[in-house]
Structure formats: C-alpha cells, structure tokens
Amino acid sequence: MNTLIPKVAAAIVSLGGAVAVLLETKGSNNEEDLLSQVTSLTEKPKKRVPNRNNCNIYLVDYDNEYRGPQGTVGTVTRKVKKFEEQFWTKDEFLQEIEKKNLWDKEELKRKVENACNSGGKNKAFVWWGKSDNNKENTWVFNDSINQKDWLSEGEQVDIPAHWQEEWNKHS
Incomplete structure (x- = not known):
C-alpha cells in the first residue's frame, strides 16, 4: 500500500x-x-576560422617528394597537401603542449615562439607523429616545411572551404 x-x-x-x-x-x-x-x-555549430592577424599553428597533412635520378640517393622533401580543420592560436598550442607533457615540449615551445615572432610570419605548420623513432609521438614542427607560406595563393594546398569564404569576406 x-x-x-x-x-x-x-x-x-x-x-x-x-x-x-x-x-x-x-x-x-x-x-x-x-x-x-x-x-x-x-542549428549546426559555427565552424571556427583562423584570424589571419593572430599567430596560428595549423595541423597539416603532407606528402614526401623524392627528387633525383631513379636508383640513386636523392633528396626527399615534404610538401603540405592539406590543412586539417584543427588549428590553435599560439597560446592555445603552448597550453596543448603543456597538457600533453610532451617529451620535446621545450624545443616545440622555442620553435613556435620563433615562428610567431619572426617578421610577420604569424604561422606554423605541424602534424602529429614521430620526430624521433625512439620516442613517443609528438607534434612535429619540421623546419623545412615551416620555411614556406603554405597559405599563400600560389600554393596548391587544400584549405577548408569555410576558411577561404570567411577570409574573402574580410579582404
């Protein structure tokens, strides 16, 4: 009851x-x-677009390109082929490095700081993987990839369409 x-x-x-x-x-x-x-x-959440006036760290996908006669030792260069939608401001990326407690965090911090403070470059390109085969995965900041502006109009790289649309509105 x-x-x-x-x-x-x-x-x-x-x-x-x-x-x-x-x-x-x-x-x-x-x-x-x-x-x-x-x-x-x-409603779909609004997708995040990098502010080109800030220093941003972009997650990229790349290809290795071999140069030299076949059967000989040539050079391998990396070429960015695609920008993933994930990116960080400099401060966000530095926090990410700390949060993950990466084995090479001091070197990554130095490289990102240098990229963001070098004469108006305001960008860095990274991927997740091995920078040392004997160590765990980390964010890889490759010096040769970061010497080029992969966001410039002359480069043939896939950039998320909503980034380009937003940037074109503010041009």
Whole structure:
C-alpha cells in the first residue's frame, strides 16, 4: 500500500504532462511542432576560422617528394597537401603542449615562439607523429616545411572551404 500511492501520483503527473503537450501542439496555428522550434538544438555549430592577424599553428597533412635520378640517393622533401580543420592560436598550442607533457615540449615551445615572432610570419605548420623513432609521438614542427607560406595563393594546398569564404569576406 505504501508504494502504491507514489506510483499512482507519478502516473497522473506524467499523463497530465502528456495532455498539456498535446493541447499546446493542437491549439497552435503554427504547423511546426514544438521541438523544431528550439533552434539551438537543431542549428549546426559555427565552424571556427583562423584570424589571419593572430599567430596560428595549423595541423597539416603532407606528402614526401623524392627528387633525383631513379636508383640513386636523392633528396626527399615534404610538401603540405592539406590543412586539417584543427588549428590553435599560439597560446592555445603552448597550453596543448603543456597538457600533453610532451617529451620535446621545450624545443616545440622555442620553435613556435620563433615562428610567431619572426617578421610577420604569424604561422606554423605541424602534424602529429614521430620526430624521433625512439620516442613517443609528438607534434612535429619540421623546419623545412615551416620555411614556406603554405597559405599563400600560389600554393596548391587544400584549405577548408569555410576558411577561404570567411577570409574573402574580410579582404
């Protein structure tokens, strides 16, 4: 008997709530249901776009290109082929390095600081992988890749379309 009263009360409250929702949707002249009116739940989140005036660290994907006659020792260079959507401001990236407690964090900090402070460059390019085969994965800051501005218009690199659209609005 003691458990019957709370169960009956809960059932009545639930039924009352269902009736109230039905009456609200039936009494509305609007053809949309109540759930579709909550735009914050149905809207896609706005994608983040790098501010080109800030120093940003971009996650990139690259290809190795071999140069030299076949069968000989030539040179291998890395060429950025794609910008991933993930990027950080300098401060965010330095926090990321600290949070992950990477084995080469001091060197990464120095390289990022230098890239951000060198004559208007305001960018650095990294990927996640091995910079030393005997160590764990880390953010790789390759000096040769960071000598070039892969975001310039002359480079054939995939850049997220929403970045380009936003940058074109502010040009």
